[in-house]
Amino acid sequence: MKPLIATAVFAILMMFAALTVKEKKSFTHFAAILMLGLVGLNVWELADYNRLLASAQASPDLFGKMLRVDNYALWFNVLMSSCSFFYILLVGRSIEKVGVHVGEYYALHFFILCGVFLLSTYNNLLILFLGIEILSIPQYILSGSDKRNLKSSEASLKYFLMGAFSTGILLMGIVLLYGAMGTFDIHGFNFYATGTLNIMGVVGVLFMLVALGFKVSAAPMHFWTPDVYDGSPTPFTAFMATIVKVSVFFAFMRLFMEGFANLDPYWKVTVLGTITVLTLLIGNITAVYQQSVKRMLAYSSIAQAGFMMFVVIGSNAMAMKGMIIYAVAYTLATVGIFGVLLKLKDYTYDGFNGLAKKHPFLALIASICLMSLAGIPLTAGFFAKWFVIAAALEQPGTFWLVIFALVMAAVSLYYYFKVIMAMYFKTGEPELITPVTTMDKVVMAIIGSAVIVFGIAPDMLLAWI
C-alpha cells in the first residue's frame, strides 16, 4: 500500500517543513504538490493492482490479512485524494488565515487521509478502530486550531469528549463481537454458528452501530454536529463534513456488507431504518430554522447522512455504486459551497443578498452546488440520490422509507433555495473578505462543471469498478 505509507511520510515532511519554512503561502503550494503526488500514487496502486491481478500475481490481502484491497476501495482512495487536492486548492488561502501553525494543519490533513485509506481497505476490526482513531484525533486538533476563538475551543472540547466516549463504545462493540465470533476478521463473522442467533454478537453490532453512527452524525447520535461544525474554523469544517464523513460511511457500509452479511436483513431494515428516518427528519426540519448558512450546512450534512444511510441499509452491488457517486457528488458540492462561503464576510442568509449582481460567478457556482445537494436533475446529486434509493429498494420492506426520504428531500429544497433566492432575487451589498483570484475561479469552475458532468454521465465514476 504505497499511498498509505506515503500519507504518513508526507505528513512528517509537512511537519518538518513547518520548522524551516517561514512563508505561509509556500505551505499551501507544498501541500498541493504532495497531494497531487498522493493522487498519482493512488492511481499507480490501482493500475498496478489491476495489472498484477490479470497475471494472477496480486493477492488482495495485505499486511497479514489486516487490509484487503480491491478495485473498488482503491478507486475510492483515488477519488478521495483527488477531492482533497481540489479542497486544498480552493480553501488553501483560508487555511493560511486560521492561525500560525499552517504547516501543521496540512500535516494533520495528511494524517486524516492516512485514516481514510485504512478505513477504505480494512479487513480487521482492529484496523477499523485504528483508522477511526487516526481519522478523529487530527480532527479534534483542527477544530480547536483557532485558539483565541471561544467557539472553536468549545467545538474542540465537545468533539473530543464525545468522540472519546463514542470510541469507548466502539471498542466495547469490537470486544463483544470478538467474544461472540472468536475473530477480528470481518469476513469470518457468522452469527448463526451455534444454530441460533448469537445475542452477544447482536449486542456488539448495536454498539458498533452507535459508535459509527456517532462518527457519521446519524440521529440520535448527531448532537455534537451543529456546534462542532459551526465552531470549527470554516475551512476545516469543509474537510470534516465531506471527505471524513463519506470515508466513515464507506467503512460503515463495508462492515455491514462484508462483516454482517448473514445477519437477518429484516433486523437491519428495522434498526437502520429507524436511524435513517430520525436522521432525515431531524436534519431537514432543523435546517429550516437556521439563520446562519454555515450552521444550515451542518444540519444539511446530517440530512445528507440520512440519505447515505440507505447505502448501509442496501449493502449490495447497487449500494457500492451509490456510495461512490454519493461520496463524490456530496463532497464536490459541499466543498464548492464552503469555498463560496469562505469568501463572504457575513455567514447569515442576509450575507448572500445580492451576490448574483456583484459576483455572478460565485453565485452561479453556489447555485450549482446547492442544487446538487438538493438533488435537482442534471446535477451529480440527483444520480447520487437515485442510486442510493435504488440500492435500498432492493431490500424488502423499504418502500415507505424511500417515500419518506423523498418527502424530506422536498423539504430540503426550501433551505437550499433560500440561499439561491437571497443571491438572485434580493438586493444587498455582500462583502468579501478576500478577493476572488483566478486560481479560485479555475477550481470553482472545475468543481461546478464536474458536478454537472457527473450529473449527466454518472457512469464515468464507475468506470474502474
Place this chain on the structure above:
Amino acid sequence: MCNFLWLASTEGIGSYAPVLIQLLIAGAVVSLLMLLTHILGPKRKTKDKLINFESGIEQIGNARKPMGVKYFIVAILFVLFDVEVIFFYPYAVNFRELGTEGFLAVLMFVALFVCGFVYVIKKGALKWED
C-alpha cells in the same frame, strides 16, 4: 436462548458473590462514615468556608485566566517517550528470534520517534524559560 443467561447458568454467577459483597461493604463503609460525620460533627457555617481555598491566603481575582502549560507539555511528552521505551522490553527479550528483519523494523520505529523528538525540540516544547 440468551447468551448472557446461558453464561451465567453454566459458569455460575455465584462465584462472583464475594466481589458483590465487597462492593456492598465498601459502599456501606463510605456512606456510614459520611453519615456519622454529619450527625456527630459540630456545624459552624461561616462565609469564609464558601470561598475557594488558597492555602490561607486571601483569594485574588478569577481562576480562569490563561497560564503557561509548560509542565503539562513536558509531562505529555514524557508519557510518549516512556511508552516508546516500554516497547523495547519485548523486543530485547526476542532480540535473537526476530533477527535482521526485526532489527530493521525496530530501527524504523526508533527513526520515526527521532523525527518526532527533533520536531519537539525545534518547536521549543522543552524550552522552560520564555
